[in-house]
Amino acid sequence: MELREFNDVVHPPPDYPSPDVSQHSLRLRTVAAPAPAQQSSGVQFDWASPPPEDAEDSSETRNLRELPLHMSLKRAVRQVQQMRVPVVSSSWNIKHSQTFRRFCEVAKNILSYFVLWKRGIQRIGGHFGGGVQSYFLFLRFLVILNFLSSLLIAAFVLIPSIVFRSLNFNSTSNITIVNTTGLETCMQYDPKPDALMVFFNYFLDLVSGTGFMEYSYLFYGYYNNTMIESDGFSYNIPLAYLLTAAFYFLFCFFCIIIRMGGTARVVVETGAGAAGGYCMLVFTGWDHGLQGDRAVKLKQNNVRYRLQVDLEEERLKKKAASLTLGQTVSLYALRIFLNLIVLTLIVATFFGIAKATQFSQSMKTTGFTGLLLQYLPSMVITASNFVVPLLCDKIALLEKYSPSTTVILALLRAVFLRLVSLGVLLYTLWEQITCKGEIGSDDCKLCGYYYNQYKCWETRVGQEMYKLTLFDFLITVATLILVEFPRRIVVDHCSCKLSQLVGRQEFLVAPNVLALVYSQTVVWTGALFCPLLPFINTLKFVIFYYCKKITLFQNCQPATRNFRSTTSNFFFLLVLLFGWMLASVVLLYSVAKIHPSYGCGPFRLDPTMWDAVPQAVNMLSTTSRAFLFYIGSQKCSIPLFIFSCILLCYVSALTSVHGKSVALLKSQCALEQRDKQFLIRQIEELNATMQKAEHEPKLLNTENEPFQHTAATQWNQHNNYAFDPDEDPRPY
């Protein structure tokens, strides 16, 4: 079938064929019968035309599905297609491609069974809409990312360490001989726990990562500085540790970029959805998958609310444009003042976090108070992440921005708060470990780091990240049990004014997604120092999924305010990328600058962690070494860099050209319609004056002679479009 013809005749859009035509003529299944009967329908396809010589069967079938016709018509078309069975020689090809296509469909069907939580997330989308569903899709993405990373780490670091340690292979220590005289104090590190332990201490150690947990596979300090060699098989554990960490980061980076690419494509081709807000809302705002009377009513309220908000924004914009100078100045002054207040709040939070970290690192009490002190930084961070956005929301009410700007601003502030508070914590730790960066100061001179307090500083950093992760998990579960369920019970059963005011919990997507981003950033930061952290995080996120799903269905009502999921998906992936960058800064700094601990870990006698790589490269053969040096040299990297810049310029030029041609075509469209209307008007005028001219001669014959030539002048005037036809054509 000629599908190009179909594409051409979509305009004008087809009418539905009349019922009797479809029923009778098609049941006869003749080729010729439908053709005249379908003259009434706008979609006319050429039944009799031969197919193109190289028509693929699969593309024909695909196009069959995409025909906007009734099923009975589609089956007739299919019948025709099949009756046009091609030449015998190519039938094998067609059958082959048909079986291949069926196989692909079966394979796709089977693979869909392996998609994690598919039904659950679909159900969530059905009841709560696309915004909430996007949170759960993001969570699923992070679970899979963490799971694959933990597999990577387990395969290259954990399992070899376990195997070699248990088999006690002949291991050779690190190659370089370092003069360790005078450094014996640095090498003292004895975290081995007592043999007998009270259960309470056991629990404390579990929760804070000290004691028996400290000297275990969980933390960096347990791994050995050995290279296993036996029978021609060698495994360099320090190198494996470092390269696994590097590959883990690169793997996460690529996963995020790929996912962002998919989202970005949609955002770019749809122009970020910002233009045409009303159309989008009216035509795509209704979610046809919604079920249940309550969900539908809520959605209707939602749509009405959004429309009213948009109209309100228009009104505000008009009002803002019409403000006097004095009012504008006072508004901006107010906004600057309020922004300063918000900034002060945030800076105060950072100060509080820094102080809490310093305090908790310096105290050494044991027992329950010791535990509380150890968790002090986590508690301060979580409390600030809860309180400060709340205050910022209240302040934002006074700032009188338009609703969409308010939402974006709140998100930006929350992101800034979360990521930078983590940064402040890490900075404080760095200050403590490296004596504020001055290696020459008294405390840090001997070993290159503050060895008195930090016998094994990597493990300490790992412990902090472990505590942050655990605390985050505990707080989320506790909020669920202690806040959300009671709230629902109170609201449902108590009909007092307070419960009316507070109402049922709303599942706010943005704060929840930012919490996920924060957890993931913590995991990335801690992965070098606590190799099992991605695995712990996988379990944590899996439990989160089930907990959040339960709370969603039991306690929450669908959001009254909407959430634009696609552009926000891109924004959240962008924030995740920022978190990744923060963690990679930490990684690069730790690997390249800070001296590894002398007493523990796989890098104990190297000046920096990075040194494992040059040592390994030196052990390669000359040709591979030369090759690696060449790739890293300027001869290779500068041309590569220039080439990628050129590629970038080309692609951006292409984008701008496409944008310009789209704008041009749009204006051409409008122009053509105006031309059409102009021509139609001219035809109508021509018809009108022609009809007048028919009546005129009869009148003229009965009137005076001076008007005899009016027919000619009238005809002349028809041609002259400069004259307005409504004017009296008679010049006198």
Add this chain to the structure above:
Amino acid sequence: MSHCSLLCQFFISEISAGIRLQCTVCHGTARMGNKQTIFTSQQLDAYQDCTYFTRKEILRLFHRYRDLAPQLVPLDYTNEPDVRLPYELIGSMPELKDNPFRQRIAEVFSEDGQGNMTLDDFLDMFSVMSEMAPRDLKAYYAFKIYDFNNDDFICKSDLEKTLNKLTRNELTEDEVRMVCEKVIDEADLDNDGRLSLEDFQHMILRAPDFLSTFHIRI
């Protein structure tokens, strides 16, 4: 099995393998293999080619269709019976019953334009509304759904009706009028005061959420 399949309509409709069935009329028993006798193999192939469903899904949808009116819909479609379920039954399905546009959807997909659907129409409807249908196809049918007076243009009165269905008549007259004006302003490319199919399709191209909202899960 063979002597019952044409005369007896009281088979349990199980399609999985190895089920032993008993005909309640003649009490003969037979083991049902992987074959199902609702459709011929060619019919299933045709449905598979014309919709986005697999064989299993087509059979599942057939049973959903039949559950709406078991006494009207026979279990044997090999002879292509002419069964048309009235709109009231279609509109009472849980997937559609709360949708304010259900009447328009049924009218658009039914052959008689009144909402009374045959099995073909039923499959067609859910195929277009499934997640595998492409954007252009969905946009075409969405245009038809929002075109209340079937004049192939979405004019102001169509928009007003759409808005009222969307907001359950809770917007004021003024607001409805303003929104309609804004919609036509934004989407009307050829400046004729109403939306044609091209305008609509062009606008849908820029809508990122359209594919996920114009989707009925069944």
